[in-house]
Amino acid sequence: MSLIVDTAPSNSEAKPRRIRGLHRRRVLSALFRSDLTVAQISRQTNLRMPHVSAELKRLRKEEMVGSTGAPGARGSSIYLTHRGREAMIMDEAHRVQSCTPIPPSSNAVCMVSRDRDRLLLASTMPFNQASIAIPDRPFSNTDSSGSEGVIWVLAEVENQTHRWINPHTGKLCPKPSAAVDPAKIESFSEVDRPLCIFHARIIESGRPISIIPGTWFSPKFELARHPFSSHSESSIRLGTINPNSPPVFSPEILVVDIEGRMGRSLISRIIPDDFLVIGRVQDNKNPQSVFPLEALDNWIRLAHPRTNPSEHRRRSQALKDRISFRRRSRVPEETLRRFRLDWGDSLFENKTTHTDRLNTSNLGPRARRSLIEWAIQSNTQIPMLVEIEEDLPEHLIHDCMRHLDRGIILTHPLVDVPGVARLSADPARPLPWTRYSDPAGLSSPVRIDDGKPNQFSTIPINETELIQSRLEVQLDTSESSDPIILKSIVEMLGRDEDWANLIEAEHPEASLIATPPGLRWHRWKRIRDRVHIKWLAMIRLEDMPEYEVHELMNQTNTDMQSAYSEQFREIISENPTFAFDVRPMTPPESSTRGSSWVASRLLTFANYIPRDMVDDLKSWAIPAWLQNPPSISVDTLSAAMKIQDWGNPDEFFDEVHKSANNHPNSDLSTWSRFVRITQGRGRLTPSFSSIVIQHLPMEWYAPFSEQLLLNIIKMENWWDQTNISSIPWAALILRPKGEYHTLPGTNGLEHPGPSKDLLRRLEDSIESELGLENLEDLKLIHISDLLMALEKASTGSPPVDGKSHKMVGWLAQPLDKWPDMAHIETMQGDPLIMARLIMGRSKYAVDTRPEPYSMT
Numbered sequence: 001m002s003l004i005v006d007t008a009p010s011n012s013e014a015k016p017r018r019i020r021g022l023h024r025r026r027v028l029s030a031l032f033r034s035d036l037t038v039a040q041i042s043r044q045t046n047l048r049m050p051h052v053s054a055e056l057k058r059l060r061k062e063e064m065v066g067s068t069g070a071p072g073a074r075g076s077s078i079y080l081t082h083r084g085r086e087a088m089i090m091d092e093a094h095r096v097q098s099c100t101p102i103p104p105s106s107n108a109v110c111m112v113s114r115d116r117d118r119l120l121l122a123s124t125m126p127f128n129q130a131s132i133a134i135p136d137r138p139f140s141n142t143d144s145s146g147s148e149g150v151i152w153v154l155a156e157v158e159n160q161t162h163r164w165i166n167p168h169t170g171k172l173c174p175k176p177s178a179a180v181d182p183a184k185i186e187s188f189s190e191v192d193r194p195l196c197i198f199h200a201r202i203i204e205s206g207r208p209i210s211i212i213p214g215t216w217f218s219p220k221f222e223l224a225r226h227p228f229s230s231h232s233e234s235s236i237r238l239g240t241i242n243p244n245s246p247p248v249f250s251p252e253i254l255v256v257d258i259e260g261r262m263g264r265s266l267i268s269r270i271i272p273d274d275f276l277v278i279g280r281v282q283d284n285k286n287p288q289s290v291f292p293l294e295a296l297d298n299w300i301r302l303a304h305p306r307t308n309p310s311e312h313r314r315r316s317q318a319l320k321d322r323i324s325f326r327r328r329s330r331v332p333e334e335t336l337r338r339f340r341l342d343w344g345d346s347l348f349e350n351k352t353t354h355t356d357r358l359n360t361s362n363l364g365p366r367a368r369r370s371l372i373e374w375a376i377q378s379n380t381q382i383p384m385l386v387e388i389e390e391d392l393p394e395h396l397i398h399d400c401m402r403h404l405d406r407g408i409i410l411t412h413p414l415v416d417v418p419g420v421a422r423l424s425a426d427p428a429r430p431l432p433w434t435r436y437s438d439p440a441g442l443s444s445p446v447r448i449d450d451g452k453p454n455q456f457s458t459i460p461i462n463e464t465e466l467i468q469s470r471l472e473v474q475l476d477t478s479e480s481s482d483p484i485i486l487k488s489i490v491e492m493l494g495r496d497e498d499w500a501n502l503i504e505a506e507h508p509e510a511s512l513i514a515t516p517p518g519l520r521w522h523r524w525k526r527i528r529d530r531v532h533i534k535w536l537a538m539i540r541l542e543d544m545p546e547y548e549v550h551e552l553m554n555q556t557n558t559d560m561q562s563a564y565s566e567q568f569r570e571i572i573s574e575n576p577t578f579a580f581d582v583r584p585m586t587p588p589e590s591s592t593r594g595s596s597w598v599a600s601r602l603l604t605f606a607n608y609i610p611r612d613m614v615d616d617l618k619s620w621a622i623p624a625w626l627q628n629p630p631s632i633s634v635d636t637l638s639a640a641m642k643i644q645d646w647g648n649p650d651e652f653f654d655e656v657h658k659s660a661n662n663h664p665n666s667d668l669s670t671w672s673r674f675v676r677i678t679q680g681r682g683r684l685t686p687s688f689s690s691i692v693i694q695h696l697p698m699e700w701y702a703p704f705s706e707q708l709l710l711n712i713i714k715m716e717n718w719w720d721q722t723n724i725s726s727i728p729w730a731a732l733i734l735r736p737k738g739e740y741h742t743l744p745g746t747n748g749l750e751h752p753g754p755s756k757d758l759l760r761r762l763e764d765s766i767e768s769e770l771g772l773e774n775l776e777d778l779k780l781i782h783i784s785d786l787l788m789a790l791e792k793a794s795t796g797s798p799p800v801d802g803k804s805h806k807m808v809g810w811l812a813q814p815l816d817k818w819p820d821m822a823h824i825e826t827m828q829g830d831p832l833i834m835a836r837l838i839m840g841r842s843k844y845a846v847d848t849r850p851e852p853y854s855m856t
Contacts, residue, residue: 016094016170019087022771023047026115027055028080031065032088033158033199035079046116048773059084089163092197093170096122098214100167102193110195111215114717117202119155122167122195126175130429130445131156131241132200133224135217137210152224153207154241155200156444158428164194203227203241203444206779210720221245222476228438236408238270238423238436239448246477248436248446250421252406255397257413258425258434266431266448267410271385276354278371279387279410280361289359291343292351292374293320299370303338323348342367354382365391372396376403383407390414471513472537472563479509488513509535517543521552528555536560541567546581553594558631561597565632568601572608579609583616588623596628600636606643617643622652626659629666634696637671637744653745667695674701675745686711693723698732698832703741703749705732706758709783713765725779728804730786731832733758734811735841754812759790776803782830785809805829811842818842 019025026045030036036044042052056078059065064084069076080088092112099110099122109132112120121132131154139150164173173194202209204227211217221244228248236250256267264280271277300316307315318329319339342364360368372386376399383406388396390412397417400409411417413424419439426435426445437443471489479485484507492499492514500523504511508527512535515523521544524536537560541549556564572578579602584595591599599621602609606617622640625633637656644652660672670691676682684692684704689711692701701708709729712718719725737753755761766772766783775784781803789812792799798817799809806825810818811833818840826837836842 015090016097017087017090018094019091022115022774023051023055024059025091027052027059028064028084028088028091029115029118031078031080032085035068035077037075037077041078051773089172092120092163093165093172095120095213096165096167096195096197097170098167099195099216100214102167102195103216105216105218107218108216109219111211111213111217112197113213114209117205117207119200119202120197121200122165122197124193124195126162126196127157127198129157129242130433130447131203131221131245133219133221133242133245134200134202134209135211135220136208138212138215139217150223152220153202153204153209154221154224154226154245154444155202158199158201163197165197166192166194168192203442205442208720210717212716226444227442228436228444236270236272236406237449239432239434239446241444241446243447244477246480247449248444250423250436251439253401253404253409254407254421254423255409255411255415255417256423257411257415258423258431259412262431263425266434267385267408269448271408272383274383275408276375276382276384277357278360278368278375279385280359288347289357290347290349290351291358291371293324293348294350294378295367295370295374296320296323296348298373298377299339299342299366300335302366302370303335303342320348324350338366352378360387365389368392369396372400376400381405385410387411473534482507482510484510485513512538521545521548533557537563542571546578547584549582550584550586550592550594550598553597554592555594556597561630561632565601565604569605569608572601572605576608576610579613583620584624586624588620588627591624591627593628593630596625597630599624600630600633603636603639603643606639614643623655626655629659629663629668631666633666633668634671637668638697641744656745670695671700671744675743678704678743678746678749684708684711686715690715690721690724693727698727699741700743702732702735703751705729706752706754709733710761710765713762713769719770719780725782727782728808728830728832729782730789730802730804730808730811731830731836733786734789735836739841754790759787759794762787762790802829805833805837807837808833811836813842815840815842 019028023045026047027041030041030044038049038052038056041047041056042049045052047055056065057071060071062083064081064087065078066081067073067076067078095113096110099112102108102124106125108124109127110122111134112122114120119134121127133152134155136151136153164175165171166173176194207227221242224242224245226241226245226248228250236254238248238250240247258264258266296319297312297316300312300319304312304315315332315335318331319335321329322331344362346363346367358371360371363371368387368389369392372388372392373396375384375386384400384404385408386396386400386404387410388394388400394415397409397411397415400407401417401420421439422437423446424435424437425431426433429445432448433445434448435443436446471493475485484503488500488507488510492510494514494516496514497516497519500511500514503514504523504527508530512520512523512527512531517540520539524539528536533555536552536555539552541552541564544552553561553564582598583602584591584598586592586595602621603617603625606614609617622644625636625640629636640652656668657672657675660666660668663669673682673688674692674696677684684707689708692704692708693712698705712721712724715721733754735751735753737751739751741749741751743749762783763772766775766787772787775781775787785802785804785808788802789799789809792809793812799813802808806829807821808829821837826834828834
């Protein structure tokens with residue numbers, strides 16, 4: 001019995017109330033979507049069965065759920081009662097209050113809440129699309145492209161019935177009438193303007209999203225990415241998740257289980273023209289087929305299973321002679337009778353496997369099976385579509401998967417074939433919408449393309465992969481379908497300047513691709529105002545004049561600078577004289593962004609530079625770098641300290657602090673503020689703690705690592721913070737008291753050692769927000785290992801194997817308790833933990849769990 005109806009709660013005056021407890025909300029949310037068994041709830045919520053059962057028991061007592069059988073009966077379905085459904089709607093009404101103020105944009109969407117891959121969203125208009133593009137982090141809507149530093153991911157819109165809620169009052173509203181245009185802000189006062197509430201699921205399971213509830217954004221489908229296979233010469237184009245997003249391609253083998261005549265018509269659209277088709281897919285277009293005589297060898301064996309092989313060969317040859325009229329041959333009557341039953345009046349000829357349409361509509365099971373076996377035995381290099389109906393043995397599916405290099409297997413929905421791409425009917429949407437699942441189990445609705453998009457090139461697969469790997473630019477949807485750009489990649493990549501000159505006016509991107517690498521910089525200077533900045537990545541430092549590198553760097557963004565920094569290091573390590581040629585001839589006070597970047601790289605890689613250039617680094621490179629420091633500059637600060645004359649270090653650091661204050665987007669600003677905090681001239685806030693771990697080296701902030709971690713876990717959705725899951729907290733916090741650490745701009749810092757009550761404070765904070773059992777599910781293994789190490793040290797028991805490093809728990813134990821560690825055990829895992837173990841640097845945190853407070 002299901003109570004899923006889209007009605008408002010009976011108590012219209014009910015006050016919005018948030019559901020407290022992560023387990024409770026996950027269980028109710030799962031049942032809000034559909035009726036489920038206890039095992040299904042456990043799988044969908046990623047909660048253990050005892051936790052689900054305990055929560056359901058509490059919900060039954062509160063009359064929020066019911067079941068189709070007695071409580072605890074195996075296989076009975078659990079459903080939401082009216083009270084449970086009302087609680088979920090009131091929870092949504094409470095959460096949607098974070099969406100104020102409402103922007104005037106007609107296509108704006110708000111992130112209401114997120115739990116793992118499940119999203120609750122609100123929009124200013126009815127959202128009727130099958131998918132939505134979500135930014136993975138906050139971004140500025142004023143950015144011209146909206147893509148810098150932001151990755152857009154696709155999410156499937158789940159429920160087709162939407163609710164309208166007023167975010168100011170928290171009450172449900174009727175759907176706006178047709179006379180009221182919800183796209184026009186003047187249709188509502190700010191107080192009365194309702195929002196359309198709907199649910200979505202991130203297609204790429206486990207994808208981190210760090211935008212906070214209440215964030216508004218406009219979906220950019222043209223920038224969105226999906227997690228499925230990218231295009232290759234052996235892949236099969238299926239369709240799109242959204243008309244503006246990249247197409248979806250299946251891998252080499254695809255299982256299709258869409259039934260019915262409309263389903264077969266749909267499948268005919270995705271079959272490439274060079275496929276051999278054995279099935280009823282094309283029966284309306286090709287009713288009469290000519291079958292290969294060689295298939296009768298397999299048919300004879302199936303028609304007479306108890307006859308010996310020599311008799312099989314004799315009867316097969318006689319039957320083929322009779323059909324081809326080569327000579328009169330005596331064929332047993334039982335063979336002719338079975339032949340007419342299976343093949344009817346079919347036509348035959350001598351033929352090899354090639355592109356063809358073999359319509360099996362009027363054939364018997366043995367005839368259809370013999371054709372399939374003939375095809376996969378004859379030439380598996382030819383791509384095929386094979387229809388395996390219910391009256392054929394299931395092992396034929398596995399035979400096709402083993403022998404075919406590329407193919408489509410059309411079967412019925414009851415066949416379970418794990419680990420292979422599958423295309424099925426979408427239960428929530430009509431054709432041409434289908435549901436595609438890749439071999440890893442990720443699924444999404446996909447709209448099958450109109451027409452016949454699958455035309456395979458004759459370019460070898462290996463050569464295509466090589467070309468794609470050399471192209472350092474990600475093509476968007478329009479570029480990947482532009483025939484001129486594709487021609488330039490496939491045929492002209494860096495090889496034809498004359499052709500590039502001819503097409504430069506109309507196709508500047510293709511002309512840049514076709515231009516030889518050594519000439520691309522000169523072409524770029526002509527076309528840079530007509531193409532996207534991403535195409536600058538086609539130019540490598542080694543292929544351009546050294547004295548113009550600073551001009552190129554004037555045009556780059558932060559992501560490009562990281563890639564060019566690695567190219568810079570490779571060149572200068574092989575050719576130290578490159579430093580003299582690349583150095584801009586501009587005074588430090590006139591340094592542009594590009595000149596400052598070159599100066600910062602010369603300082604960073606000073607160990608490769610000839611000694612006679614060191615004085616120039618001191619007099620020119622340091623002030624030039626500080627004039628416009630790049631966003632990533634802390635590595636330069638470390639290098640500059642090594643070559644600086646230490647007669648007056650305070651003067652040097654004063655200049656760095658001054659530059660940091662003038663350039664807040666540089667990580668020097670983070671360093672400057674952190675130094676002031678260590679000197680007692682500032683406070684370490686949670687938000688700044690998150691910035692510190694993103695931008696500063698770990699050894700610089702190790703003495704403050706405990707305070708940083710405790711600050712960060714106070715933040716909302718702290719588990720989504722950048723870098724929180726990649727930092728080896730145990731190796732930073734579990735250090736001996738008094739250990740010295742260098743921090744530029746200070747006299748050094750002493751590590752305070754872990755606090756005695758650290759374990760309790762961590763457990764209390766994590767349990768209240770997230771739950772300790774969810775740490776590993778969110779890949780927070782470093783925090784989980786720290787808690788394990790502190791827990792075992794507090795009880796005096798040996799640690800268990802860690803997740804980030806097998807021996808990490810011993811960092812909280814005294815050295816005399818350490819076991820003999822095998823070399824292979826020590827050398828596997830996080831490198832910083834490995835280094836601490838090799839040095840034998842541990843800290844035994846005595847009484848990490850304090851005694852209970854006395855009430856007297």
